[in-house]
Amino acid sequence: MSQTYDYDVVFIGAGHGAFDGAPALTAAGKKVAFIEEDRVGGTCPNWGCNAKIILEAPTKLLTESMQSQGIIHGAHSLDWKKAMERKQAIIDGFAPAIQKGMEMAGIHFIFGHASFKDAHTVQVADKTYTADKFVIATGQHSHRLDIPGKEFLHDSKDFLSIPEVPERMVIIGAGFIGLEAASIMQTAGAKVTVILRDQQALPAFDREYSDQLCKALTKQGVLFLKNTEVQKVEQNGSSYSIETTTGSLPANYILDATGRIPNTQDLNLDQIGVEYDHKGIIVNDFLQTKQPNIYATGDVLKKDVPKLTPTATFESQYVVAHILGEDKEPINYPAIAQTVFTMPRLAQAGVTIKEAKANPDQYDMIEQDTLDDWYRSVDFETPGQRTLIYNKTKQLVGVIELSDKAEDVVNALLPAIEFGYTKAQLKRLVTIFPSIGYSALDNLG
Numbered sequence: 001m002s003q004t005y006d007y008d009v010v011f012i013g014a015g016h017g018a019f020d021g022a023p024a025l026t027a028a029g030k031k032v033a034f035i036e037e038d039r040v041g042g043t044c045p046n047w048g049c050n051a052k053i054i055l056e057a058p059t060k061l062l063t064e065s066m067q068s069q070g071i072i073h074g075a076h077s078l079d080w081k082k083a084m085e086r087k088q089a090i091i092d093g094f095a096p097a098i099q100k101g102m103e104m105a106g107i108h109f110i111f112g113h114a115s116f117k118d119a120h121t122v123q124v125a126d127k128t129y130t131a132d133k134f135v136i137a138t139g140q141h142s143h144r145l146d147i148p149g150k151e152f153l154h155d156s157k158d159f160l161s162i163p164e165v166p167e168r169m170v171i172i173g174a175g176f177i178g179l180e181a182a183s184i185m186q187t188a189g190a191k192v193t194v195i196l197r198d199q200q201a202l203p204a205f206d207r208e209y210s211d212q213l214c215k216a217l218t219k220q221g222v223l224f225l226k227n228t229e230v231q232k233v234e235q236n237g238s239s240y241s242i243e244t245t246t247g248s249l250p251a252n253y254i255l256d257a258t259g260r261i262p263n264t265q266d267l268n269l270d271q272i273g274v275e276y277d278h279k280g281i282i283v284n285d286f287l288q289t290k291q292p293n294i295y296a297t298g299d300v301l302k303k304d305v306p307k308l309t310p311t312a313t314f315e316s317q318y319v320v321a322h323i324l325g326e327d328k329e330p331i332n333y334p335a336i337a338q339t340v341f342t343m344p345r346l347a348q349a350g351v352t353i354k355e356a357k358a359n360p361d362q363y364d365m366i367e368q369d370t371l372d373d374w375y376r377s378v379d380f381e382t383p384g385q386r387t388l389i390y391n392k393t394k395q396l397v398g399v400i401e402l403s404d405k406a407e408d409v410v411n412a413l414l415p416a417i418e419f420g421y422t423k424a425q426l427k428r429l430v431t432i433f434p435s436i437g438y439s440a441l442d443n444l445g
């Protein structure tokens with residue numbers, strides 16, 4: 001290590017953008033610290049993916065049990081309090097386990113809010129720490145609507161600790177968080193209304209597929225209010241009245257799911273010349289900011305790829321390899337799979353339908369009804385659809401699927417999409433039968 005600095009590398013934030021890559025630095029002899037102002041592990045383990053999927057699991061079981069009625073008899077019910085306790089008990093283990101793992105790898109922890117004094121120095125409370133290199137991995141926080149009565153709205157962090165199932169739940173925003181919450185709570189017993197300010201839910205996905213997902217959720221009882229802006233919320237005893245551009249509606253719990261904002265605030269970035277805008281920190285192809293010794297990873301980055309945990313992991317590992325001189329090439333993102341964990345799930349990877357339609361000279365599309373494959377009836381799956389996208393040399397380059405098992409199907413096809421396998425090459429795979437992986441690879445159009 002250069003003698004002039006306290007550390008070789010300091011990560012600001014201890015989420016996936018930090019902890020997935022950092023141990024390779026200490027293994028290579030570097031002195032590393034994490035600065036964290038909240039829970040070690042960041043959003044995903046504490047109030048994101050893991051918390052959500054643990055809470056979703058019993059509602060998924062309930063859905064599957066309803067889908068199997070006629071074979072399995074009797075109504076099942078969900079004990080929300082127990083489901084929440086179970087979620088919390090699992091979640092509580094993550095932060096200490098991640099911290100212990102990092103400390104065993106030789107990484108120091110500094111707790112508090114970091115802000116830059118100069119390109120090699122940060123301040124945390126009344127102390128300063130210097131480093132040769134910094135990695136800003138500060139993630140995002142929830143966007144909050146600025147309307148009268150905003151104090152009655154909850155964000156996703158609150159929602160993931162919601163103590164009981166409300167009678168009427170209103171969700172503002174129909175992105176990932178809004179629809180996943182809608183799916184969980186409608187199944188758990190709430191009457192859910194989702195308010196969209198425009199027409200399409202989930203703009204990251206093809207319109208036909210997101211409309212199909214909304215239709216499936218509508219069938220389960222979720223109400224969608226499109227082209228509606230929320231104007232004001234008022235408290236009426238223990239419930240609320242929401243005034244919108246299309247009328248007013250009552251609610252016992254309101255989730256503001258109108259997006260997430262990069263944590264660029266209070267870092268003193270302007271003073272040290274690190275550029276950013278409302279979408280995040282601006283970096284070059286090596287994930288370096290305008291100050292080459294300061295990198296950024298994860299959700300805080302301004303980027304075109306989806307802001308997901310595995311993307312943060314990929315970037316964390318890339319930055320570490322770049323710092324160590326092991327990877328001198330610009331970052332080369334692979335195909336990134338993404339899923340909305342509703343029931344049914346909506347998942348995709350690779351070339352999208354929009355891209356394929358815009359370039360018919362480059363791509364062919366095959367549309368499939370998932371229930372045409374007998375195996376998809378085994379687990380009482382509901383009707384679903386899939387589009388496979390091939391290039392003109394017959395390599396599988398993209399997939400989108402709406403079905404109860406869409407995430408497993410897309411994961412099974414991801415190696416083909418990333419490595420450019422043709423249908424003929426995929427036919428060489430002798431997979432386990434019967435299984436969803438077999439089903440995914442056996443129905444390639």
Ligand SMILES: Cc1cc2nc3c(=O)[nH]c(=O)nc-3n(C[C@H](O)[C@H](O)[C@H](O)COP(=O)(O)OP(=O)(O)OC[C@H]3O[C@@H](n4cnc5c(N)ncnc54)[C@H](O)[C@@H]3O)c2cc1C
Nearest residue numbers: 013015016017037042043048049114138139298299308309
């Ligand atoms: C409700 C929800 C569900 C999600 N579900 C999924 C999912 O199913 N699958 C998926 O792939 N992704 C999901 N995501 C997205 C995923 O959580 C993020 O992509 C991932 O956590 C990004 O990791 P990160 O390290 O960039 O940021 P974070 O995990 O947010 O970590 C940033 C850390 O930096 C700390 N920090 C911020 N500023 C400072 C400062 N100045 N000083 C010190 N510390 C600071 C924060 O306290 C935080 O711990 C979900 C997100 C949410 C909100």
Ligand SMILES: NC(=O)c1ccc[n+]([C@@H]2O[C@H](COP(=O)([O-])OP(=O)(O)OC[C@H]3O[C@@H](n4cnc5c(N)ncnc54)[C@H](O)[C@@H]3O)[C@@H](O)[C@H]2O)c1
Nearest residue numbers: 172173174175176177178197257258259260307339340341
């Ligand atoms: N399953 C997953 O992988 C998963 C789950 C949850 C979150 N995430 C990640 O977290 C991030 C944030 O998710 P999100 O759902 O908060 O954001 P999002 O961008 O997916 O959705 C926000 C929604 O709010 C709407 N909106 C914005 N402003 C509004 C307003 N003023 N009034 C009404 N509606 C408004 C938008 O039109 C959009 O539909 C995403 O990057 C996503 O990748 C991923």
